[in-house]
Amino acid sequence: MGRPKPMSMEDLLKDLQGQKNMQEDPNNISLDKLFNESFMRKYSSSNSFAAFLEKGNFQATTQAEIKNLHEELLDRHVARETKFNSWKSMLDTANSEYNN
Template sequence: MSFDELLKEMQGQKSIQEEPGFVSLDELCNDSFMSKYSNFATFEEFLVKGNFQVRTREDIQNIPDELFDRHIARETKFPDWESMLDTATKEHAGK
């Protein structure tokens, strides 16, 4: 399974019909967003740099907040995951 397929499955994109209005994480943290706010071209590169093993939806939810926030603070222009996700959501909504 490719990383893109994994992200889609992990984020429930395969069941969009069940959740209209759901925006997947790969849409929010797309390549343009990652290039603008980090030193990475993709969200996948960002995860790999942090040594995060993400194969399922639960994997990303199980990353300790403190560990993920530290990685985000070091590698992006955001202080934590909540700020990064909030900005990504606002930018996506503005499209």
């Protein structure tokens, strides 16, 4: 038997914080994974999704919290700060790129 693969520091921190699920639910991908740094640099003026939300004075860390945001305000922020016309088109593109 081989030795187990060492955990990355990020995974270890998530594990210690109790935020890592045993199995990732494809319908509930973390926003940081979905809107990773590469995606945000490609399509927006922000380096991270957290910075993008902060710039619009939005507070959300989960997809459920995003759904509770005022959609029209979020759409306007997306149109102003990204290459997308709406939150839905941004989310659809992120899901598509994540799954490919």
